[in-house]
Amino acid sequence: MRLLPAFTVRGWGLLSGGAALIASGLIIGERDLVGFGVLVFALPLLSALTLWGAPGRVVHSRALQPARTPAGADVRVLVRVANAAPALPVGGLQVQDALPGTLGRAPLFNIGFLGPRAVRDLTYRVPTRVRGSYPVGPLALTVTDPLNCLRRGRSVGAPMTLLVTPPVVALPHVPVPGGAAEDGDSATRSVAGGTDNDPVPRGYRHGDDMRRVHWRSTARHGELMVRREEHRLSDRSAVLADLRARAHAGAGPDSSQETAVSAAASVALHLSGRGHETGLYTDSGEVAAAGGADILDALAVAPPSSAADLSGAAEEVARSHVSGQGLLVAVLGALSAADIGALTRLPGGRAQTCVALLCTRAAWPDPEAGHRSATALREAGWLVAEIGSLHDLPRAWSAAALGRADTAGR
Numbered sequence: 001m002r003l004l005p006a007f008t009v010r011g012w013g014l015l016s017g018g019a020a021l022i023a024s025g026l027i028i029g030e031r032d033l034v035g036f037g038v039l040v041f042a043l044p045l046l047s048a049l050t051l052w053g054a055p056g057r058v059v060h061s062r063a064l065q066p067a068r069t070p071a072g073a074d075v076r077v078l079v080r081v082a083n084a085a086p087a088l089p090v091g092g093l094q095v096q097d098a099l100p101g102t103l104g105r106a107p108l109f110n111i112g113f114l115g116p117r118a119v120r121d122l123t124y125r126v127p128t129r130v131r132g133s134y135p136v137g138p139l140a141l142t143v144t145d146p147l148n149c150l151r152r153g154r155s156v157g158a159p160m161t162l163l164v165t166p167p168v169v170a171l172p173h174v175p176v177p178g179g180a181a182e183d184g185d186s187a188t189r190s191v192a193g194g195t196d197n198d199p200v201p202r203g204y205r206h207g208d209d210m211r212r213v214h215w216r217s218t219a220r221h222g223e224l225m226v227r228r229e230e231h232r233l234s235d236r237s238a239v240l241a242d243l244r245a246r247a248h249a250g251a252g253p254d255s256s257q258e259t260a261v262s263a264a265a266s267v268a269l270h271l272s273g274r275g276h277e278t279g280l281y282t283d284s285g286e287v288a289a290a291g292g293a294d295i296l297d298a299l300a301v302a303p304p305s306s307a308a309d310l311s312g313a314a315e316e317v318a319r320s321h322v323s324g325q326g327l328l329v330a331v332l333g334a335l336s337a338a339d340i341g342a343l344t345r346l347p348g349g350r351a352q353t354c355v356a357l358l359c360t361r362a363a364w365p366d367p368e369a370g371h372r373s374a375t376a377l378r379e380a381g382w383l384v385a386e387i388g389s390l391h392d393l394p395r396a397w398s399a400a401a402l403g404r405a406d407t408a409g410r
Helices: 009-028 031-051 215-221 256-273 293-300 311-318 337-344 369-379 390-401
Strands: 058-065 068-070 074-083 090-097 109-114 119-127 132-136 139-144 151-156 160-165 188-190 232-234 236-241 277-282 285-287 327-332 353-359 383-387
Touching: 009 031, 058 090, 058 139, 058 151, 058 160, 074 090, 074 109, 109 119, 160 293, 236 256, 236 311, 256 277, 256 293, 256 327, 256 353, 256 390, 277 293, 277 311, 285 311, 311 337, 327 337, 337 369, 353 369, 353 390, 369 383, 383 390
Parallel strands: 068 160, 236 277, 236 327, 327 353, 353 383
Antiparallel strands: 058 074, 074 119, 090 109, 090 139, 132 160, 139 151, 188 232, 277 285
């Protein structure tokens, strides 16, 4: 254990003072002064013996309540600190969790004396402002001797992961043109029906349900015949989130990029909840998300991209499996002429409706650029609405269903 770098100001003062007394006593020949100097010099060294192995005797556990939370909510951190030694105490103990700057500074707990097998429970709250995956920990221990001459520090344990998901809002169940699930219809449609009038039954196979036996065909063919299975075609939608750094403005939770992420998450959850099989895309490609919590988890850690335009994202969405009466919803930042050209080529030949949600606080080059982009998209057949913040999204969603722009977010 290296002691010298851990001495406090008091410790270094006693060491230097004791050494000065010893030197002075030797020079003038005062043995009592030398003895007193030795005592002063030895005090911090003897006090340091009380710290021998003390940091290693401290163990801890940590819990996050909850470990996954939407941005804007507080997380409660529970820390249990214990002295694992059966006989030796730990004195002068201070503990503090390591937190990233985005989550603020964790409070410093001055535990003080911790007897053998003693346990202390600590708790504090962490505010979450911006989505992301954050490490909480490790725990930083500081132990001082009774005279405060020596201070030893150590980090114990591994950090836990706190996942902060983007905040979402509920969208109204309005009938967006082209969305069967939005109209309250069944999310699936039968391609080959299973009625008694089905003209093409098939032969019975082992394991088939006897309730599906087509008795009229059985009598005609002289063998068991069953109705064909119902093949169902789902409404499949796609949601594109524009995460280009150059397309957005602002920083922190009020930035247009965070608005775009939260809006994309809200729309994807809404469509999934209404029966759509929803694919999630960013300008970096498809995001692996099966739906529900997976969508939020994926967008929680989706980074800004350095893409210059949306041509690659448009090609990726063009290859997506949007089918039936599914929707293509794009949540967009500032658009260039190339971006508009890539997007306006998507609706051609498609059966689904295309909806564009424009972030009005993005990095538009001038105040009218957003209006010009909205006009160009509408002329290409898109339903367009504008949002200034996440709270504008429900009204914008209703406005898109009515085929008109909502400029309240400006």
